Amino acid sequence: MAADLSQIVKAYDVRGVVPDQWDEKLAELFGAAFARVTGASAIVAGHDMRPSSPGLSGAFARGAAAQGVDVTEIGLCSTDQLYYASGALNLPGAMFTASHNPARYNGIKLCRAGAAPVGQDTGLVEIRELVERWSESGAPEPAAGAPGTVTRRDTLDDYASHLRSLVDLTSIRPLKVVVDAGNGMGGHTVPTVFAGLPLTLVPMYFELDGTFPNHEANPLDPANLVDLQKRVREEGADLGLAFDGDADRCFVVDERGEPVSPSAITALVASRELARNGGKGTVIHNLITSWSVPEVVRENGGTPERTRVGHSFIKAEMARTGAIFGGEHSAHYYFRDFWNADTGMLAALHVLAALGGQEGTLSALVAQYDRYIGSGEINSTVDDQAARLAAIRAAYEGREGVTLDELDGLTVTSADWWFNVRPSNTEPLLRLNAEARDEPTMTRIRDEALTIIRS
Numbered sequence: 001m002a003a004d005l006s007q008i009v010k011a012y013d014v015r016g017v018v019p020d021q022w023d024e025k026l027a028e029l030f031g032a033a034f035a036r037v038t039g040a041s042a043i044v045a046g047h048d049m050r051p052s053s054p055g056l057s058g059a060f061a062r063g064a065a066a067q068g069v070d071v072t073e074i075g076l077c078s079t080d081q082l083y084y085a086s087g088a089l090n091l092p093g094a095m096f097t098a099s100h101n102p103a104r105y106n107g108i109k110l111c112r113a114g115a116a117p118v119g120q121d122t123g124l125v126e127i128r129e130l131v132e133r134w135s136e137s138g139a140p141e142p143a144a145g146a147p148g149t150v151t152r153r154d155t156l157d158d159y160a161s162h163l164r165s166l167v168d169l170t171s172i173r174p175l176k177v178v179v180d181a182g183n184g185m186g187g188h189t190v191p192t193v194f195a196g197l198p199l200t201l202v203p204m205y206f207e208l209d210g211t212f213p214n215h216e217a218n219p220l221d222p223a224n225l226v227d228l229q230k231r232v233r234e235e236g237a238d239l240g241l242a243f244d245g246d247a248d249r250c251f252v253v254d255e256r257g258e259p260v261s262p263s264a265i266t267a268l269v270a271s272r273e274l275a276r277n278g279g280k281g282t283v284i285h286n287l288i289t290s291w292s293v294p295e296v297v298r299e300n301g302g303t304p305e306r307t308r309v310g311h312s313f314i315k316a317e318m319a320r321t322g323a324i325f326g327g328e329h330s331a332h333y334y335f336r337d338f339w340n341a342d343t344g345m346l347a348a349l350h351v352l353a354a355l356g357g358q359e360g361t362l363s364a365l366v367a368q369y370d371r372y373i374g375s376g377e378i379n380s381t382v383d384d385q386a387a388r389l390a391a392i393r394a395a396y397e398g399r400e401g402v403t404l405d406e407l408d409g410l411t412v413t414s415a416d417w418w419f420n421v422r423p424s425n426t427e428p429l430l431r432l433n434a435e436a437r438d439e440p441t442m443t444r445i446r447d448e449a450l451t452i453i454r455s
Helices: 024-038 053-065 079-089 124-137 156-165 186-193 222-235 262-276 292-299 311-321 344-356 362-367 385-396 439-454
Strands: 014-017 042-047 070-076 093-096 105-112 150-152 175-180 199-204 239-243 250-253 282-286 303-307 325-327 333-335 378-381 403-405 410-413 417-423 429-436
Touching: 024 042, 024 053, 024 105, 024 124, 042 053, 042 079, 053 070, 053 093, 053 105, 053 150, 070 079, 079 093, 079 105, 079 156, 079 344, 156 186, 156 344, 175 186, 175 222, 175 344, 186 199, 186 344, 199 222, 222 239, 222 250, 239 344, 250 344, 262 282, 262 292, 262 325, 262 333, 262 344, 262 362, 282 292, 282 311, 292 303, 303 311, 311 325, 311 333, 333 344, 344 362, 378 439, 385 410, 385 417, 385 429, 385 439, 417 439, 429 439
Parallel strands: 042 070, 042 093, 070 150, 175 199, 175 239, 282 303, 282 325
Antiparallel strands: 014 105, 093 105, 239 250, 325 333, 378 429, 403 410, 410 417, 417 429
């Protein structure tokens, strides 16, 4: 019987429990399928610090090599370091990670040459179908010619040099920065990327440990920022940075230990990238980032472009519009000069450059980019997503001064507030994000929407 991979092949990646849902045998088939679907003569592969990652990555490399493909293994790396290798070497890539998922999970993030995304519409369906077929019929036919080679290459120094070439850090003042790597790949990349900068680095949980002994490597959950916030205050640090498990997302806390919203970071980096590009360029933001983002982009001469939530949409819009930068509420930051791929590390360097280039505190610096009151994302379990969305539409349709759009879920906008409700693709949830010019208005709109969602 063919394996049913619908549970582990997601919209943008492969992810599941090892060895219950997938194992090295399947990883080898994924390697062969990736070789077939990309038609590449060579690929690059890397992996995170999870106990199962080296074995899965090695099996994937064997599967690809059996199809005549040369594999460059870069070993331990962050996801954005794998994107760097894919871009710099112009090769399709495979990153073995389950990001912030618990230790028993693992996965594969795949890209084409130049870090172009591979998702359901760009090859992932074909890869899944091949793996399902081969898991039933036995191994794929090997390549007609000689098998490919598997060689090792270290890209960490080159990755760090490339990032530092994109941000001017030459004249920053000395800063004290606490970094919480969450026992993830930030512990591997931060020391090299930050080397030689005038920083006093206070490392937290830099030991690579895929069992995550201290806290989940998911800074989107406020519970996982508590240790960092406390340490920033104790150390009297200028700022704190928190990376997720594969270190492609970066969260920032200010000198008071208060989280800085990813929308404010998006606006700050957008202003800097526009300055680098002579005040011209398109900046992508998803529809639940703050109103601050398009405002700051326009004030700095740029063109804001609103898009759906999700990295495949952002990367597609980056490519279509030639945008110089893109940001999401989830702390994913995308750069044209990084092959349109996301790198939290480059965003972190921008924050260090902006803070170190002036004398004030980070809280004072970001205040100009954080102009509204947001609710954060609030999830509600519902029986019928479509019926609840229809109820919200009915409640607001026809109200004076209110507009509705359905770019992603339902967005309801007024002069002083907006909110978006969108369904989860994987769970029976509706996700609410609301924002207003002041706290009482935000609270009123948030509670009004939640009452309809949960009634």
